Amino acid sequence: MTSPSHRFNDAVAGRLIVSCQAPEGDPMRHTGTLVRLALAAEAGGAAAVRANAPEVVAAVAAATPLPVVGLWKDGDTGVYITPTVRHALAVAGAGAAVVAADATDRPRPDGSVFADLVRAVHEAGALVMADVSTLEEGVRAAREGADLVSTTLSGYVPGSPAQDGPDLGLVERLAAAIGVPVVAEGRIATPADAAAALARGAHSVVVGTAITAPTALTRAFSRALVTP
Known part of the structure; x- marks a missing residue:
């Protein structure tokens, strides 16, 4: 019998995972709207969907046959992507095939460690996707049992390099160093970026803002048109 990890990994190998999320206060932050984004991602050929918060995970899982990578953002500083075991179990219970969680070396609010x-x-x-910012964190997360390791937090955590584009160097180093699939995520803005991530060793690619964030995209265009 094929294991859950093999089934998921086979489903997303070389393919796109679309992050259907919206920040607090954004007009897109509505469960029904996010479900429609997930359905649009399915229609466009996505292999899986990444969704935030148990109620959204449950709604997306009920609406599409695509596997859901679920997380629960709580707060906006420190460890806030699925920060505790309680958050993780709620996401798994909502129907996520994979639970994404911060796997950096920062302290977790419930005093647990990532291995817990x-x-x-x-x-x-369910499976676990470790969101990391450095090679060392990714190696440790794989050693502690993560089923996939994602570059989600590179450039967003002190100690990781700030950069404008995706951290393809980290993708390549992780792919060479660990035995679990590496997922490229973070600042992937174009189809060329996504293809480059696969060429550097990514198993699959997560794209969010460039596909599902009209407020942020409109803001970028509007700022570009402002006369200095």
């Missing part, structure tokens, strides 16, 4: 979250999610029957 991995163990709890696996016992609940």
Whole structure:
């Protein structure tokens, strides 16, 4: 029998995962709207969807056959992407095939360590995607049982290099160093960026803002048209 990790990894190999999220206060932050984004992603050929918060994860999982990479953002500083075991279990219980969680070396608000979250999610029957910012964090997350490692937090955490484009160097180093699939995520703005990530060793690619964030995209165009 094929394991859940093999099924998911096979489903997303060389393909796109679309992040259907919206920040607090954004008009797009509405469960029904985010479900429609997920359905549009499915229609466009996405292999999976990444969604935030248990209620959205549950709604998306009910609306599309695509596997859902679920997370729960709580706060906006420190560890806030699925920060505790409680958050992780709620996301798994909502129907996520994969639970994405911060796997940096920063302290977690419930005093747990990343390995505790991995163990709890696996016992609940879901997989874990480790969101990391450095090679060292990715290596440790893989060693602690993460099923996939994503470059989500590179450039957003002190100690990782700030840059305008995707961190393809980190993708390549992780792919060479660990035995679990590496997911490229973060500042992937064009189809060429996505293809470059695969060429550097990514197993699959997550794209969010460039596909599903009309407010941010409109803001970028508007700022570009302002006369200095």
